Amino acid sequence: MAENRATPSALLREVVAATRAEPGERTTALAQLLAEADLAATEVEELLGVVRESQQVTARLRRRTVELEALFSTARELVRLQDVTDVLRRLVDRAHELMGTDVTYLSEVDNARGDLRVRYSAGTVTPEFRDLLVPAGFGLASLVASAREPAWVREYTHMADAPHDPGIDGAVAREGLVSFLGVPLAVGDEVLGALFACNRFAHDFTPDEVLLLSAFADHAASVLRSARVLAESAAARAHAEGAYRELERHLAATQIVSGIHEELTAAVVSGATLIDLVGTVSDRLERRVRAVDEAGHPLGTATDDRAGLPRRRPLVDAIRRSRTSGHAVSIDADGRRWLVVAILGVDRVLGAMVAADDDPLLDDIARPTLERAAHVAALVTFKRDAVSAIRAERRARLLVDLLDGVLDASALTAEGVGTLVACAAIDVRGSDAALIVAAEAVGDDGLVSSREHGLIVAWTHADAEVATERVRRVLADRLGEPEVTAVVGTLVDGIAPLRSSAARVMRDLRFLIPLGIRGATVRSADFAPYHALTSGDPEAAAAFVDGVLGPVRDWDDRRGTALVETLGAYFDSAESRQAAASALRVHTNTVQQRLERIWILLEGDPDDAEFRFRLQAAVRLERLRRALLAQEPHGPA
Template sequence: MVENTASALVREVVAAARAEPGERMLALTQLLTEADAAASDVEEILAAVQESQQQTARLRRRTVELEALFSTARELVRLQDVTDVLRRLVQRAHELMGTDVTYLSEVDNAQGDLRVRYSAGTVTPEFRDLLVPAGYGLASLVADSREPVWVREYTRMADAPHDPSIDDAVAREGLVSFLGVPLAVGDEVLGALFACNRFAHDFTPDQVLLLSAFADHAAAVLHSARVLAESAAARARAEEAYGELERHLAATQIVGGIHEELTAAVVSGATLIDLVATVSDRLGRRVRAVDETGLPLDTGADARAGLPRRRPLTDAIRESRASGHAVAVVDGERRWLVVAILGVDRVLGAMVADDEDAVPDDVARPTLERAAQVAALVSFKRDAVSAIRAERRARVLGAVLDGSAEASALSAEVARPLVGAAAIDVRGREGALTVAADAVGDHGLVTVREHGLVVAWTASVDGPGPGPGAGAGAGGAGLVAATERVRRILAEKLDDPSVTAVVGATVDGVPALRASVERAVRDLRFLGPLGVSGATVRSDDFAPYHVLSSGEPEAAARFVDGMLGPVRAWDERRGTALVDTLVAYFDAGESRQGAATALRVHTNTVQQRLDRIWTLLDGDPADAEYRFRLQAAVRLERLRRELLGG
């Protein structure tokens, strides 16, 4: 029986030593009493068992803590989802710490504000996304000291300033005691890990160490995530830069190939239209050439179709001239790229490309810009050739007109016979000869005469110039149309709307050409005093009045003013039509009835107007010489008004 009691006592001592603190102590005490052990022995055995229980419990807790830390470490090594790892880390810390609330705050910005990212045990949504400003609350103490900080009662904390919004959030969550440890890597604080209770509590060193260990793991997770993110961003930037380099090299090769092709085309004698066609083909989009005013250089029926309106186009040409690069033009729902073709001191024209996605923009823009440079070379070459050709032809025509060269000298320049002449007043503007020669083309010759230009037209088979037999019939209408076209081009290119032209009589040889030129030049001087400019007129219209000029251009104007001055002044003051009445009266053979019919007024009205006219004029209407002079003045005034469009 004694042996059985001893065995039971040993087993109970062993079981009690392995139990949780406080467990099986009553049963052990009873067995010791039954075994008649001395009181001092009982006390010593019970103390030893209690110490064993506490050490065993501590080892068990440490085992659990280490297992949790090892699990976190393994997850850190296999780091994939940072959010998931940190959330589990906070949950393990919460379970092992045994506190009411555990949460992790991360530095939110450059100012050092801390925002709650992950939490366990919280009950209010406001606290789960709480932002603690830098310098306030327990968080500032943790971040500034980089050491663990705890408070038994948060409301009595005086080591850091309180923020009312933070205090309200803490109160709504019901938190009282706090333990915070920093998440630090090197000299940088990434955040803080907190364990909190809803009652006053003094945190033990073991709790501080345990929470610090979790904080170290959390810091490692955040740091690893940052390093991985920076590495991924750097890799992405490197890949993007490499891809951009590849695209740039590919674009450079394409642009270089197009440039070589354009250069070869120039060497082989290509025109600007040929260059535009080449660029259009290589870019896979429609490209057209325009002059500096936005007018298309090709002359097709739909040449203007599909281009931007003139105003935005010319604005883009000016902008491209200033920048030296292609400029985007948006007009309605369509978009174009425009690049100016630049000369030494002026814009020679521009290239206009439909802005489509057939070729990347980094290819289209430099291609157009290089093509514009090549086009400028072509224009220089063309202008130089045109200038040399124009000067040579001008010398030949001038020599023939002056009589210092035979008519046969013209055959080397033109193959068709001369049919007419025209004189154009350009006020001696520089560059007018080349512009006019380009406009006339192979339909005639141009030379300088008395600060103006003289055009000798040929019988043209095709083109915009005079047609065959242009001088015959209809008063040489073909010559007038061709001369008006040249006059308009000069007015636009020279920016001078007052450019005026006179078409001379038709000719059939050099002597007649010289006479036609001399008469047309004289008629130009005749138009100025009459106030006629910016128009093309025929020399034949002045045939009855050449004798009145007496070689003085102002004589005709003075003559008309001397004869009709009072009548014109009366019309201007009173708004009457006395001059028109005289015109109708003389056209009707001095018949009052005929004038009344032409004017659609009563015969008495015509008589009253004639009476007023005779009182205004000084001459005697019965004098035949006076009536002739008056008729001449009236008809010259009518011609002046017709030329002015009045």
Template structure:
């Protein structure tokens, strides 16, 4: 090597600048200028070659350092975005774009685990040309993705079509072919033991991926995994926070509902202690809940309402079904019908439904179901206590009054009558005998139906009712229908007898005999008046004065007229009936003028109280006349 000291300072400086400049150049760039400088400096050829080799090596190292600096800058940039993680989609998209730029491949894409089976779906891609590849779903166990996910290691293939390490899927192969991809490098997105997806770099030509490329893509994959994991953690945290907040709101609402329900329950309990009825309870509920509330009886009919549908309530069939559902579940049942909504809670006794409470949907700002449902259910318990209290008091009162009634029927003593007046101050106008065949619960049901209008007692298989109302027949029929419904016994029969002017015991006995006649007559479900059997009482009665009473009831005023005036009106009636209703025949039989018979008949019609055009009444008059004539003849023949 020539002695550099012999070179000029200028030449030496130029040589140094040339060497430094050459080492900073990109690999492969020409080194001819440096070689010329070295020749001018009289450097030996062998040394020139060695120096040029060193310069080229320095060029490659410098280029690698530059590339690593760029890669590190990209990775640091991604890391900074990860720290400031706001939009996961934007971070992952830019991460894939940077990986694509640095890898220098034709296509770069990120696939994320799509479901519990481990299927991978392409989420972000750069360089793709077919739309179906941008949303490609790779089933678990197929293709290069399965190798990456199962091995949790980077995997690359020079030619995908010839890959034999994993099964191929026809649809996946077709998508790869349409995209024109040949070589693949895939690295896993893993956190701990979980694989979240995979990052792929692909070329449209056969290519052997270098370790530097594998490391670079793996670094981006680690960042992508961190992004996905952070997003999931944040999502889980947000979900947990939202659930906690929702739970707190639910707890707060539940506590408020409990406080409101407890307040209403205390008010209902206080009302019960002061003697409130079920109707009073539902009135309180309606005021506190801001909606209409009804009380139903055990047959799903509104308490205190007249017969027929009630405005605002669903049909009785729907109510009955909802009461049965509430009875089974022990909670409020819902009726949604024709745009309306109601809550129904059964009032339960020990072995039966006592009734129900029904509340409609509220107004503009009503309490929600968290308040209404528990309130109605608690109110049903309170109503059950009210019903028990009422039933117990009613049962004691009914039993006491029944004893007094039976004592009068069986004894007829002055003391018994005084006891009955103490229990029932109204005047007894009629009695009814009802055939309930000794059914259990008949006395309580009948007492509820009768109320303060009468007294009920059980006598053998019959119910005896002493009425203090003017329309006893109508009231008895109403009570009979209630019994038929509650006892599930449609064939209930009843007979009503007037008790005025005769003893209560006699009226009950007469009605009882009449009730027995209904069976052979085929009458199974009706209420009839005892008066309808008047002509037949004398045929069935064993009482010694039965005939005399019957005749006197029908002909009493006519007989009295004959007795005071010395006329023969009863005799004229007998002749009239014997003559088939002919005035001429009656006149001939009596040996009087026809006009005399006409005058006597007109007087008779004014004295009789019935309707002469009524065939049944004429039959009774005729029967009474014949019995009277029989009595007179028998007396005359003694």
């Protein structure tokens, strides 16, 4: 019964609680509450889908926390341990444990040619693989070493980006390995080796796996660098101490980054927005940080303020590369440097964070901070999108019910919507993405819903034409459809006229297609006569004539005059008063007086060509109507 239904606030609390739960938890209870709230089955399933996705993102953040703690533990061990062999073996074992792959191994550059030899491994079963030498220029290792970037293959036998070596292929086959992920061990401009994670089955490595293995590679690179310094000269001890101090600094930087991450996580729990997170990161890094959407447009500003941002093309390219690698990407242009990291959703890029990077010395703090902030921002954006989607769907249903006559104007007050005064139609397909983008652009100035083959907007905004053009431009830009077209109707007073206006602008939108009108916002009133002459609506022509000639026709009906007939004769005689007077068998002054009365009754400038065209079209339609009525038989046959 209605009294047993959950209140909206309770339902919202349950939704929020469910998004924070482990995957699969609380969804049954939430589904029961949603069903009791009389939501449609499809709506319940959509919301449950959003909750499940949020649970997955939250679980990923928790998993990342476990991984970070493991990295911190590894770093502390590295500081304490003195034996390089023991350090690297423990590092490979820890990476093997956290990555969860079948085999993990570290290869070190063996000679001046750049050959790589396997030095430590975990999970291998064949002795020859544990001491495998990979010649420079062959295999996946050559890609990692030459590009100094992570690289992976789903199936090693199908790899075509680097030449194969028979000896390597044989060792890989005997070990039974199929998929490989390799990350470089680099210090400065020098590649010291590579760290690999492999599976005995085909596998697509995720950005999170790339990021985790890269973190272990950074530790390994520090250790290898320290070992080489020890072997170079008698002053190895001083160099080793410097290397360990660098490692300690790295640990300190990691702890700083962890503290910032905890602060951001706490901000999310307290309801912070994406812009709040950006402000926090900017304050902690002491440099300007901006949020942009996937197209490189800045977020959180009233205008398109691109000050302090790189040009859009290199920025969008950096977002794409960041999405692929899972890391922050550097941009150098116009004498400046930026760090860019993509904010990744479940299946798309949600945007990016862009930080000025004028102080490379702080890069080991700024880079991981941005990368972890992007993970937190993804959760914030996901929650925001979920709330926006729910609000957009609720308000869309309200508009549909108003236009279909299910609800009246009183429903607007309950939703906090002002008086609706105009309608507009937009020809973008009414997908969920288009609806949400349009709803965000409209905001509290109206309602948006899918209608037929587009969107319908009901405005509380008096300047509906300007507001509609703004929304059209937002849709064209966000959806990548430059030919989005819109029609805006005239101002109305009441729900009934609003329904008629909505039907009219949707018809007008279809009328624009054969005219070749694209990528613009037009007024429905601008082509009223054309629509009346071509519309399949049986009421269109009559409504057009009433709108243009109504006052003149009413004058004739009340006073028994012939103003409509005079207009017809006047237009038939090429607007000659004398010829019209002759045709009507009246004096020229009579025609002049009647025309003056007509111009007083009508709202329009008789010297305006468009007004005269509309008036002629209305007069001829009215004369045709009268002629046809005169031919009809009187009474039943």
